[in-house]
Amino acid sequence: MISLPLDRIKTPSFVVDKALLRKNLAILDQVRQRTGVKILLAQKAFSMYAVYPMLAEILDGTCASSPDEARLGREEFGKEVTAFAAAYSAGDLAELLQTCDRVIFNSFSQWERFREMTSAAENVKFGLRCNPEHSEGTVEIYDPCAPKSRLGIRVCDFKGKSTEGISGLHVHNLCEQNADAFARTLTAFEEKFGFLIPQMQWINFGGGHHITRPDYDIDLLCNTLNGFRQRWGTPEIFLEPGEAIALNTGFLVASVLDIVHNGVDIAILDTSAEAHMPDVLEMPYRPFIIHSGEAGEKAHTYRLAGHSCLAGDVIGEYSFDQKLEVGDKLVFTDMAHYSMVKTNTFNGLRLPSIALFDSATGEYQMLRNFTYEDFKSRLS
Ligand SMILES: Cc1ncc(COP(=O)(O)O)c(C=O)c1O
Structure with missing residues (x-):
């Protein structure tokens, strides 16, 4: 399992692992060479x-x-x-x-x-x-x-x-x-x-x-x-x-902002299916989260949801060994493709930062933090 430097990652952030990209490139190069x-x-x-x-x-x-x-x-x-x-x-x-x-x-x-x-x-x-x-x-x-x-x-x-x-x-x-x-x-x-x-x-x-x-x-x-x-x-x-x-080279790291209850425990994250991973709603699909299970599989089940106004801004139901606490970081996998290119600023939500990691060397590099100006410059 890749160990991201979670303490250094400001959330929400997309983090792409260069070592995993190199692995994919080696496979693609094989196809080029053979054909x-x-x-x-x-x-x-x-x-x-x-x-x-x-x-x-x-x-x-x-x-x-x-x-x-x-x-x-x-x-x-x-x-x-x-x-x-x-x-x-x-x-x-x-x-x-x-x-x-x-x-x-x-x-x-x-x-x-x-x-x-x-x-x-x-x-x-x-x-x-x-x-x-x-x-x-x-x-x-x-x-x-x-x-x-x-x-x-x-x-x-x-x-x-x-x-x-x-x-x-x-x-x-x-x-x-x-x-x-x-x-x-x-x-x-x-x-x-x-x-x-x-x-x-x-x-x-x-x-x-x-x-x-x-x-x-x-x-x-x-x-x-x-x-x-x-x-x-x-x-x-x-x-x-x-x-x-x-494929399988990127992560979206998010934090728990609040936990509310309505029939189920609901963890509200500083990310959003609607704004940061729209394919979750559009395709639709359930992204994997490191150290999570299906609902009911582990001791504590939560409905994970985004912080936008959309009632349907729900990522899915997941279970964890430990209770979630405000400030806990969750790592969504396989978030490099059709994610960064599809994000939007609905509700004025700040776009996730973009960072590079190399799991072969441990090198971590923050590339881009978005600001109010990025939101404003798309509108007039
Ligand atoms: C014309 C064309 N080429 C390439 C692609 C890339 O497809 P994928 O990302 O599934 O490999 C698409 C995806 O919609 C496409 O429409």
């Missing part, structure tokens, strides 16, 4: 740019969902920058053409509308996102192939369209999935889009590959990617995972 694929960081999941130089030692670049993410990738990470969004405004596209190596379009109507701009951008490569109409996800909001999805072009919509100027394709339909889901997706993709693959210089197989999870089948991923390359000879293949890069 020759390029791996991009999906910044939507993890934009902690303080560690970009470390990630850039192994990874091949970043992918962005907006001009601001693209600029962050260009300025702080370097290497390749790829952008994809469901639609671009002319202004956004003009910015992306200045910062990106590749820009992926989500529809023929956008690709055709901006043809003059893209033709003039000689150093940028262009791709189209395909919808393989093959669902692997069970949760509709995380399934880009769900019926009526706006994401990706279906094969029927390629009929009569020119792909002149297009050098790559993009497919993304996974979310926290193992390599078997990717292998099935690839079969569907090849069946539908095989007629286009030979003319492509690059294919980007998106994110959602949970590569650094302990039970992930890396052999199957590598065999699947190598098989694809042998069948089609596509020169460049990309993966753009977000979650797999930062």
Whole structure:
């Protein structure tokens, strides 16, 4: 178990462990070495740019969902920058053409509308996102192939369209999935889009590959990617995972502010599901807390809740060996990805600080404390 320097951590704080990140990078590098694929960081999941130089030692670049993410990738990470969004405004596209190596379009109507701009951008490569109409996800909001999805072009919509100027394709339909889901997706993709693959210089197989999870089948991923390359000879293949890069590398440390009673013991924390870990409510899921059990499993059970006004700002029910006291610190695990990037200042709640820790050396570094100015500067 990682031992964070809790006495030095001001709460609430996100703390990312560099040693754990290095562990993930070593796994991802293995995939790169065995397959020759390029791996991009999906910044939507993890934009902690303080560690970009470390990630850039192994990874091949970043992918962005907006001009601001693209600029962050260009300025702080370097290497390749790829952008994809469901639609671009002319202004956004003009910015992306200045910062990106590749820009992926989500529809023929956008690709055709901006043809003059893209033709003039000689150093940028262009791709189209395909919808393989093959669902692997069970949760509709995380399934880009769900019926009526706006994401990706279906094969029927390629009929009569020119792909002149297009050098790559993009497919993304996974979310926290193992390599078997990717292998099935690839079969569907090849069946539908095989007629286009030979003319492509690059294919980007998106994110959602949970590569650094302990039970992930890396052999199957590598065999699947190598098989694809042998069948089609596509020169460049990309993966753009977000979650797999930062999986299990970060913590959110919070303190107990008060304990109240209403049928159950309720501990109110100086963090909030609504403002600091919105996926807990949105996905929804129950984050793990170090030294805790399920409700009733250990001697003392509490409902843990945030300090916002939202009645539903509840993290879940947890049990502990000891009674909780005001001032006790709790450590939520796996809080690096889709957390810092999703926080908000609802209720004017102060954003959690951001810190770096290295469990290999014990080094602890506070990177960022947020202030009133951060709250005010988002409003007018
Ligand atoms: C197009 C695209 N690429 C990559 C990702 C990153 O996915 P993950 O963080 O699950 O690996 C997403 C996530 O939504 C995505 O939509």
